[in-house]
Amino acid sequence: MLALGAGVVIAGVPxxxxxxxxxxxxxxxxxxxxxxxxxxxxxLVLALxxxxxxxxxxxxxxxxxxxxxxxxxxxxxPGMWRLSTELERxxxxxxxxxxxxxxxxRADGTVVERLPDPLIVLAEDRSVRRANSAARAAFGAxxxxxxxxxxxxxxxxxxxxxxxxxxxxxxxxxxxxxxxHAAVVPMDPPIADGGRAVVVLSDRSRERxxxxxxxxxxxxxxxxxxxxxxxLIGFIDTLxxxxxxxxxxxxxxxxxxxxxxxxxNRLIDDLLSLSRIELIEHQAPSGTVDLYGLATxxxxxxxxRLRERSVTLDLCLPDELPxxxxxxxxxxxxxxxxxxxxxxxGRAGGTVRLDAAVTAPGRPxxxxxxxxxxxxxxxxxxxxxxxxxxxVDTGRSRAVGGTGLGLAIVKHIVNRHRGNxxxxxxxxxxxxxxxxxxxxxxxxxxxxxxx
Ligand code: ADP
Numbered sequence: 001m002l003a004l005g006a007g008v009v010i011a012g013v014p015x016x017x018x019x020x021x022x023x024x025x026x027x028x029x030x031x032x033x034x035x036x037x038x039x040x041x042x043x044l045v046l047a048l049x050x051x052x053x054x055x056x057x058x059x060x061x062x063x064x065x066x067x068x069x070x071x072x073x074x075x076x077x078p079g080m081w082r083l084s085t086e087l088e089r090x091x092x093x094x095x096x097x098x099x100x101x102x103x104x105x106r107a108d109g110t111v112v113e114r115l116p117d118p119l120i121v122l123a124e125d126r127s128v129r130r131a132n133s134a135a136r137a138a139f140g141a142x143x144x145x146x147x148x149x150x151x152x153x154x155x156x157x158x159x160x161x162x163x164x165x166x167x168x169x170x171x172x173x174x175x176x177x178x179x180x181h182a183a184v185v186p187m188d189p190p191i192a193d194g195g196r197a198v199v200v201l202s203d204r205s206r207e208r209x210x211x212x213x214x215x216x217x218x219x220x221x222x223x224x225x226x227x228x229x230x231x232l233i234g235f236i237d238t239l240x241x242x243x244x245x246x247x248x249x250x251x252x253x254x255x256x257x258x259x260x261x262x263x264x265n266r267l268i269d270d271l272l273s274l275s276r277i278e279l280i281e282h283q284a285p286s287g288t289v290d291l292y293g294l295a296t297x298x299x300x301x302x303x304x305r306l307r308e309r310s311v312t313l314d315l316c317l318p319d320e321l322p323x324x325x326x327x328x329x330x331x332x333x334x335x336x337x338x339x340x341x342x343x344x345x346g347r348a349g350g351t352v353r354l355d356a357a358v359t360a361p362g363r364p365x366x367x368x369x370x371x372x373x374x375x376x377x378x379x380x381x382x383x384x385x386x387x388x389x390x391x392v393d394t395g396r397s398r399a400v401g402g403t404g405l406g407l408a409i410v411k412h413i414v415n416r417h418r419g420n421x422x423x424x425x426x427x428x429x430x431x432x433x434x435x436x437x438x439x440x441x442x443x444x445x446x447x448x449x450x451x
Contacts, residue, residue: 006047006050007044010047015040018035050077060091117202118132118200121193124196146174155167231260235260263403273405273409277409281412285325285327289327291324305343309348311351313354314351322440324440338368339354347372352373353372355369366437382425386407414435422434
């Protein structure tokens with residue numbers, strides 16, 4: 001139809017001119033009719049080709065708009081060739097740009113998906129549009145409940161209203177209790193998937209716990225030091241005043257003052273040991289230690305302590321103990337603290353047993369076990385014994401000279417040695433503490449070197 005109309009338009013003027021020439025007699029009628037027929041035919045052929053080319057180019061433009069590949073086209077009319085060439089260039093450029101946009105979109109998606117902190121994208125109606133893998137792992141099906149938390153909800157509302165980033169410190173109770181720092185960032189313009197705000201929830205439970213532990217630690221240390229210090233100040237006043245002329249009382253008080261000063265000294269020694277160990281806890285020791293020699297030497301030095309409490313030390317060490325990876329001073333401290341506890345809290349007149357055994361080839365190492373026959377430790381206290389200043393019976397610990405730091409020191413040393421500590425106890429039967437240490441691997445001898 002279009003072609004017919006175009007043909008009529010093209011042929012209109014020459015045909016009208018021919019009709020006029022024939023009418024006024026300037027051209028013979030037969031020849032004019034022939035010329036009119038030829039003109040109409042040529043115009044129709046031209047119009048058909050033109051119409052086909054226009055259709056072809058229109059289809060190309062439609063495909064470019066729809067991001068579809070355009071096929072090869074060869075317009076019939078020379079005037080259309082340039083247009084076609086430009087169209088093909090435009091198609092190539094659009095395809096390259098679309099590929100780049102897709103690549104950037106995918107890269108953005110990957111960054112969001114792999115962020116270690118949970119990230120949630122909210123739609124305009126504040127529903128969850130998208131959540132990254134950390135958010136799915138942390139909150140799963142509880143995500144809507146998390147977003148309904150009053151403080152988080154308020155931060156989201158503020159962000160939507162003010163169009164400014166907002167933060168909130170939130171204590172979540174589902175799916176597990178945790179402390180979270182929430183940052184809500186409104187998105188203007190919205191992100192590609194229609195997200196209007198991004199919520200990042202960083203878990204701060206660990207930092208908060210460390211802060212609390214630090215504050216508790218300072219409070220505990222002050223408390224532990226204040227008690228003997230107050231007692232020393234009190235005795236100094238008494239020695240200056242009421243007991244100034246009472247030599248027997250002075251001797252008694254000086255004895256107590258000596259004990260209090262020794263207690264402060266022990267506490268400071270333990271605190272220093274603990275901080276030294278913590279400083280290097282991440283560096284595994286590189287030396288090797290002969291546990292047989294270490295244990296026998298330590299057992300000998302324990303004689304006076306054993307005699308004080310009439311305790312018998314039962315040493316059960318196999319002659320062939322492999323060397324372990326370790327720091328001899330620190331391992332001596334481990335055994336010393338464990339034996340000291342066994343003697344302190346074990347039964348007076350009872351037996352303390354120190355065992356060593358080689359563990360299975362799948363887990364090559366040596367396990368040291370210290371067992372006493374004391375009153376034991378109620379089960380509920382066992383998980384907390386290695387916390388600093390944690391004592392089952394504070395009065396008893398202080399009375400026997402405990403600082404509450406012995407097992408904390410043991411735990412940190414064992415951690416540094418990449419070993420394992422376990423405490424088992426049965427009330428009325430006794431307590432058994434085991435320390436496993438990895439065996440030192442014999443270094444292969446380089447060929448050619450003397451053995
Ligand atoms: P302390 O200096 O008080 O002995 P530790 O850290 O060595 O501190 O031990 C922590 C607490 O664990 C002790 O106060 C004590 O209550 C308990 N405990 C440790 N070892 C034993 C044991 N062998 N038998 C009974 N209780 C023990």
